[in-house]
Amino acid sequence: MLQPHYRTHHNTPVNLSSLPTVPPYIVDNRSSRDMMVQEGASLNLTCSATGTPPPSITWRREDHMKININKTYQTTEYEGTSLPLARVSRMDMAAYLCIARNGVPPIVSKRIQVSVNCNPAHDEHPAPAGGRPLGYSVTLECTIEAHPPALTYWTRGQDVMLHQSNKYHIDEKPGEVSYLTHMKLTISNLKKGDFGSYKCVAKNSRGETEGLIKLYETDPPTPAPTNPPSYLDKLFK
Incomplete structure (x- = not known):
């Protein structure tokens, strides 16, 4: 009589180190693209990446400034597949880098430009506000903040x-960041x-917006007095 034959199956754990490695790849159509928002709005940047092992995602600003996650938390680097930006201001206008890495070269990144439309504003203390004598020259200065770029x-x-x-x-130069104009x-x-009032x-x-600068006339500077000759100077002259 034939005896039944039983075969035992054992679950063997998979050794992940034996799997083929695949460098990270950012899936463009599942990640955020360049965007333009109004000042005060909130947005969420996303970045999707594949690879083996699964890649980690970090975010940085291209200009190396801190990222304003909200009005109380800032960081130079943020981890996660999404980057939340609450109540953005003109200072949040920048290129953001989504960086994917999994230990397999190369590290890859995607650049996402965030533009923030904002009302024009000027510096509170345009320079100089004061006087000059007749015949002199004077330079008035004003710094403007605006996006889209303003007519000045x-x-x-x-x-x-x-x-x-x-x-x-009249001279005009771009500022250190894209929304500034000097x-x-x-x-x-x-x-x-x-003499009178000038506006930028x-x-x-x-x-x-407009900044007011008042220019008025002053007396010319008084020449420094010369010291009268001393008694010894007169004696040995």
């Missing part, structure tokens, strides 16, 4: 727009009619 110009008196000329030299107005050979003006689709 200078006015004087009853909002008369100033243009480049022998009297006025404005300068140099007025040459000051006359009586040049900025306008974009979100609004407008």
Whole structure:
């Protein structure tokens, strides 16, 4: 009589180190793209990556500034497949890097540009606010914050727009970050009619702003007095 034959099956654990390794790959159509938001809005950047072993995701700002997760927590590096940004401001406008790594070269990254539309604003203390003597030159300065970039110009008196000329030299340079613009107005050979109020003006689709600078006449500097000759100077002259 045949005896029944039993075969025992054992579950053998899989050795992960024996699996083929695959470098990280960021899945573009499942990750965030460049975006533009209004100041005060909240957003969530996402980054999806594949690979073996599964990659980890970290976030950094391309300009190496700290990431504002919310108004009370900042960090230079954030871990996770999503990056929450609460109530963004113009200071959050930057390129964010999603970096995927799993120990298998190469490390890969995706760049996501976040643009923040904001109302124009100017520095609270345009410089200089003061006086100059007749015949001197003076440079007025103003820093504008705006995105989209603003139309900028200078006015004087009853909002008369100033243009480049022998009297006025107008200079404008981008700031350290994309939403800043530095404005300068140099007025040459000051006359009586040049004193008064000047404004730096900025306008974009979100609004407008203007900074007021008052320029007034002062007396020319008094030459430093010369010391009268001493008794010994006169004696041995």
